[in-house]
Amino acid sequence: MPAGAVVLGLAAIAAQTLPPSAALATAPVQQSERPARVAPAPPVDAFVEPSGATVELFASLSDGNELKQLLERTGADAKDSARASELVDDAVPAGIPEGTEVAVLLGQKTGSARRLERVSFKPSLAFKVTIGRIRTGDFKLARDGVNVDTRPRRFKGAAGSDLFWSLRASGVPAEAANEFLEAMSSRINVRQVAPDDRFDLVIDHVRAETGENRGGPLLYAALDRRNANDLTFVRWTVGGHTGLFDPTMPAQRTDGFARPVQAKVSSSFGHRLHPILRFARFHQGVDFGARWGTPVAAAADGIVRGADWAGGYGRQVRLVHSSGVLTSYSHLSSFAVAPGTYVRRGQVIGYVGSSGLSTGPHLHFEVRKDGQPVDPLSFSFARAPLGSAELAVLRARAEQLRGV
Ligand SMILES: [Zn+2]
Structure with missing residues (x-):
């Protein structure tokens, strides 16, 4: 402890142990003459x-x-x-x-x-x-x-000529407005939203009695469109991932995967001699011998869990689907999606490349069920990222948020 602090500490202890009268006796004379000033x-x-x-x-x-x-x-x-x-x-x-x-x-x-x-x-x-x-x-x-009001806030209005500025003008915080546009962009071209289409959104919101307030994430996002189908998203957590989910999506369909790339299988699932490492190892996915830059599509509806560099896999997109199923797309040259985005079956998520440990342009496609690699070509699973029971809960949540 610094020397100054020790002195002060001792002085404080001394003041506590002395009776009040003794403390007063040490006070300067002029203070004892004006006792009102002694706090x-x-x-x-x-x-x-x-x-x-x-x-x-x-x-x-x-x-x-x-x-x-x-x-x-x-x-x-x-x-x-x-x-x-x-x-x-x-x-x-x-x-x-x-x-x-x-x-x-x-x-x-x-x-x-x-x-x-x-x-x-x-x-x-x-x-x-x-x-x-x-x-x-x-x-x-x-x-x-401090007393705080944590009721979510709802914002409604017409899309106008510029959806972002219409959202901002109605009081939607910039971050939530961006999140709203991102969610809608996963389905439609937001530049083509009609001026009289209506937005409806709910955000997490905290308002203190001191007047301060803070806007949280988007809980509900809807676009009511006059000449097209309405779009609705609800914030939800699936398989540890939180994102905006569509409560109107179809439940459990078993029409299997969409082919992630229009190309032939060049190496199948199972044991093989690794072309670079030169030893027999288990090939945990299938390779498609596609040309550099060929679009890569999501095999099924899902949420982007990752779109980043993954060591020997190079640039990799990972999607999470229903029932503990994960798909990954490796050696990409570039990404077309960002983590947290909801993607539909067949939607372009990236482009074929040769990044990471790769001998030439190809797509390495993997499927994992409950963490275990399975043969993608033999795999068939629910198309929607949510089962019917989960969807029912999601729809109930959407109803609840529409009541804010
Ligand atoms: Zn491979």
Whole structure:
């Protein structure tokens, strides 16, 4: 502990152990003549005001950064920073969200750093956290709750000449407006939405009594179209993946896979000699000898779980379907979908390439059922990513959100 803090700590202990009269006796004469100016001693665990000059700073918590580092960066003493962070870890186990603004009050210098006096921030709209010094010199954490209204908010209106700006003009936060357009783009060209088509969406929303509010993700997104079929999406979690699902999609159809690429099978499922690694190994999928740039289609309706580089597989798209089925499309030259998107059977998800461990352009297509590779050519499964029971629950959720 820095020398200054030790002195203050001892002074605080001395003040506590002395009877009040003794404390008064040590006070300057002019103060005892005007007793009204002597404030009553605060409770032991109340925050104490720092003595001497202070510096107030504001910093925002960036991604992957911890409060301790943030405090040290502002110039706070390392031990003080560690102690304050410890208290926060216990009180806010979920962590402080990225971008949270932290107010830091620094006191007198202790070597190259400054004594940490107070830290405050709001990890959510519902409460504020303050860490400050008490009379013993140690830190105490206080949590102040605020009443919040967490009812989701619904927005409706005409699409107008520009759907995005119509959404924004009706009060939809930019992020939710983008999410809405992305969902609709998976089915239609959003530039061709008629001006009198109507949008209807529900977003997660938190409003504090202090007037602050924060818009969360899109829960429900619908487009009521005059001259075409309506589109509806509901936020839902399937197989650990959260995305926007269509409650009107058909349930359990067993018409098998769509062919992911228009090309011949060049290597089938099973044991073979690996063309590069030169040893016999189990080929966990099938290869299609397609030309570079040939479009690759989703074998079935699903959600994009990944579209990224996957080691020897190169650029890979992974889709999650119903009943624990996953498909993957490897060695792609480029992607046509982003993670989290809902894709339909036959929709283009990428293009054939030779990325990763590959001897030339081809598509390596794999199917896994409950984590185990199965022969894609012998596989047939439900077309929709949800079973009928799951769909019933999803439809009920859509009804519930339409009642907001
Ligand atoms: Zn292969």
